[in-house]
Amino acid sequence: xxxxHQSKVIFTSRESLADLSNIALRELPLKxxxxxxxxxxxxxxxxxxxxTASSEELAQLAERYQGHPKALEIVATLIKDDRKFxxxxxxxxxxxxxxxxxxLDRLIDEVFIxxxxxxxxxxxxxxVYQTSExxxxxxxxxxxxxxVSDYELEESIIQGLRRRQLLDYDDNMESxxxxxxxxxxxxxxxxxxxxxxxxxxxxxNRQAYGYFLSIxxxxxxxxxxxxxxxxxxxxxxxxxxxxxxxxxxGAIFGCYNFLRLGFYFQFLKALYIKLIPTDWKNGKQLVxxxxxxxxxxxxxxxxxxxxxxxxxxxxxxxxxxSVSRQIGYCKGEASSLCSLGDLYLETTNCQVSxxxxxxxxxxxxxxxxxxxxxxxxxxxxxxxYYLGNIYLAxxxxxxxxxxxxxxxxxxxxxxxxxxxxxxxxxLGDYTSAFNYINEYLSIPDCYKGTRSQEELQIxxxxxxxxxxxxxxxxxxxxxxxxxxxxxxxxxxxxxFISLGINYNFFETYQESIKYFHKRLERSQKIGTxxxxxxxxxxxxxxxxxxxxxxxxLEYFYxxxxxxxxxxxxxxxxxxxxxxxxxxHIINTIPQETIQDxxxxxxxxxxxxxxxxxxxxxxxKTNPASIDNEHS
Numbered sequence: 001x002x003x004x005h006q007s008k009v010i011f012t013s014r015e016s017l018a019d020l021s022n023i024a025l026r027e028l029p030l031k032x033x034x035x036x037x038x039x040x041x042x043x044x045x046x047x048x049x050x051x052t053a054s055s056e057e058l059a060q061l062a063e064r065y066q067g068h069p070k071a072l073e074i075v076a077t078l079i080k081d082d083r084k085f086x087x088x089x090x091x092x093x094x095x096x097x098x099x100x101x102x103x104l105d106r107l108i109d110e111v112f113i114x115x116x117x118x119x120x121x122x123x124x125x126x127x128v129y130q131t132s133e134x135x136x137x138x139x140x141x142x143x144x145x146x147x148v149s150d151y152e153l154e155e156s157i158i159q160g161l162r163r164r165q166l167l168d169y170d171d172n173m174e175s176x177x178x179x180x181x182x183x184x185x186x187x188x189x190x191x192x193x194x195x196x197x198x199x200x201x202x203x204x205n206r207q208a209y210g211y212f213l214s215i216x217x218x219x220x221x222x223x224x225x226x227x228x229x230x231x232x233x234x235x236x237x238x239x240x241x242x243x244x245x246x247x248x249x250g251a252i253f254g255c256y257n258f259l260r261l262g263f264y265f266q267f268l269k270a271l272y273i274k275l276i277p278t279d280w281k282n283g284k285q286l287v288x289x290x291x292x293x294x295x296x297x298x299x300x301x302x303x304x305x306x307x308x309x310x311x312x313x314x315x316x317x318x319x320x321x322s323v324s325r326q327i328g329y330c331k332g333e334a335s336s337l338c339s340l341g342d343l344y345l346e347t348t349n350c351q352v353s354x355x356x357x358x359x360x361x362x363x364x365x366x367x368x369x370x371x372x373x374x375x376x377x378x379x380x381x382x383x384x385y386y387l388g389n390i391y392l393a394x395x396x397x398x399x400x401x402x403x404x405x406x407x408x409x410x411x412x413x414x415x416x417x418x419x420x421x422x423x424x425x426x427l428g429d430y431t432s433a434f435n436y437i438n439e440y441l442s443i444p445d446c447y448k449g450t451r452s453q454e455e456l457q458i459x460x461x462x463x464x465x466x467x468x469x470x471x472x473x474x475x476x477x478x479x480x481x482x483x484x485x486x487x488x489x490x491x492x493x494x495x496f497i498s499l500g501i502n503y504n505f506f507e508t509y510q511e512s513i514k515y516f517h518k519r520l521e522r523s524q525k526i527g528t529x530x531x532x533x534x535x536x537x538x539x540x541x542x543x544x545x546x547x548x549x550x551x552x553l554e555y556f557y558x559x560x561x562x563x564x565x566x567x568x569x570x571x572x573x574x575x576x577x578x579x580x581x582x583x584h585i586i587n588t589i590p591q592e593t594i595q596d597x598x599x600x601x602x603x604x605x606x607x608x609x610x611x612x613x614x615x616x617x618x619x620k621t622n623p624a625s626i627d628n629e630h631s
Contacts, residue, residue, distance in 0.1 A: 032179075033072075045076035045077075046076075049080040051079060053088075061089055108182065115164060123178075127186035128238065131175050137176070138154065197241075202243070236271060268299065294329055295332060310527055321340065334369060338372055353379065357376050377397070381393045384396060388610065390609075397419060457480035481505060529566050533558075537563075540554075569607075570612075598620045
């Protein structure tokens with residue numbers, strides 16, 4: 001006899017119930033615990049099991065297992081019982097680079113044993129995807145299962161995996177997801193030994209590589225962020241996982257300039273370092289072509305220059321040069337020599353830099369590569385600027401600009417125009433400086449690197465400071481500092497070193513002291529002698545402004561010693577004049593010493609035809625003028 005009732009039967013299962021009507025069935029998926037709840041659960045285990053752990057370590061453990069209550073219970077018990085860990089959570093976190101322990105593995109086996117052969121194949125193949133890096137949609141799954149129809153894939157395989165809670169769809173991320181425990185289990189089935197690539201794992205990664213290359217991208221002129229070309233990075237990753245090194249290199253060579261101009265050097269290094277073996281110094285390579293191997297080493301060298309890793313940059317570039325010469329790869333030889341010139345330019349070893357650039361120019365002209373020729377001349381001009389030969393620097397840059405226009409290279413035009421603006425500013429010719437800067441501004445931003453745009457703001461700020469338009473200068477300076485901070489994050493450093501930033505850029509002297517001390521520490525750490533001297537020089541000015549003449553004298557003398565040591569004579573003259581002026585203010589320095597500082601500064605200014613000469617001669621003629629300025 002049937003009677004009405006309101007009874008309910010509750011089932012708990014690792015799978016959705018397939019044979020009951022949806023009308024009679026209400027399903028409540030049990031997700032992992034939220035961070036706070038998971039940590040609270042672990043804290044209760046900590047008390048019961050006497051575990052040793054900080055709150056942060058418990059949070060790491062909870063995050064690793066995505067708040068799975070059963071997994072956390074099993075792992076907590078393991079940490080307590082295993083003599084290797086002896087209740088120490090930190091030891092477990094540091095020791096285990098994998099999630100699955102035997103007990104969890106057996107639990108997952110109970111579900112895996114029930115899947116069909118096609119479901120198992122699908123699950124193991126899609127385990128190669130990193131859904132935290134790129135959303136996994138149906139097209140990505142279909143790329144791994146070309147042997148089945150779309151209908152069978154979606155209506156049978158995907159639905160079957162979802163019913164067994166082995167695959168889920170995250171509406172917020174618009175991506176299919178696997179729990180990390182499931183993904184690790186599936187990947188182990190695909191590739192049991194991490195060091196050995198199996199045919200199955202190679203196939204899955206090759207199919208993933210093909211899928212990501214098939215995703216349409218914006219035109220390269222519209223690339224703004226790395227997100228715009230993320231499919232290329234994913235293709236590179238999967239090619240490397242398949243040990244298809246040629247394809248891995250091919251996937252990213254087209255975005256090298258974008259990453260370089262955008263100052264993504266940490267990211268660039270991480271990509272290219274996968275394409276060389278650990279014993280690359282012994283002549284080993286992964287890619288088939290030695291030319292491509294030389295180019296990879298070149299790219300790594302360039303990245304390391306701008307990360308301040310000069311020693312390893314030298315090793316990469318020197319090896320690239322050696323490989324290029326061995327195989328007669330003239331373009332690689334010229335490029336490596338040019339980048340070695342840049343390396344020594346960055347460390348202000350100008351004479352060594354100029355020697356490398358001279359060799360590069362000979363090879364570039366021999367093979368009629370005008371792009372490299374133009375770049376060499378830009379570096380040559382920059383060297384002459386550091387050496388104080390501003391007029392020679394301008395002459396070289398104007399020749400480089402002419403070449404850049406002839407070959408229609410907008411990127412090199414940008415470099416020339418920007419720096420010519422700086423040079424004419426130093427000469428006090430603001431009309432010419434603005435003419436070059438305005439031409440720079442007329443070129444589309446896609447040809448300008450992030451660093452280039454920051455440098456322009458710095459140069460503009462200095463022009464307005466020199467013209468006495470402080471309000472405009474301060475506004476531009478603030479923008480320059482904001483860009484510099486972003487560059488620092490991209491390059492993996494606290495702050496990037498930028499020529500031209502001085503004490504005027506900051507609202508208070510304390511801000512500027514903090515900035516230049518930080519800059520001094522970084523320059524000393526990575527070995528950029530010019531920037532070390534520049535930071536010391538600026539600290540000398542700031543302490544002079546604050547009325548600390550003895551501290552100022554110490555900073556000025558240290559900066560002078562470095563400027564003199566590295567041969568940057570224009571800056572040596574600046575430091576000598578500063579020493580003379582602060583010595584006069586202190587009033588205990590022998591007059592002969594002050595006169596010697598002035599004479600040496602004057603001699604350099606005359607030799608190099610520097611605008612600073614007028615200021616030096618004014619002080620020599622009337623030392624009291626400095627008293628009036630600082631009274």
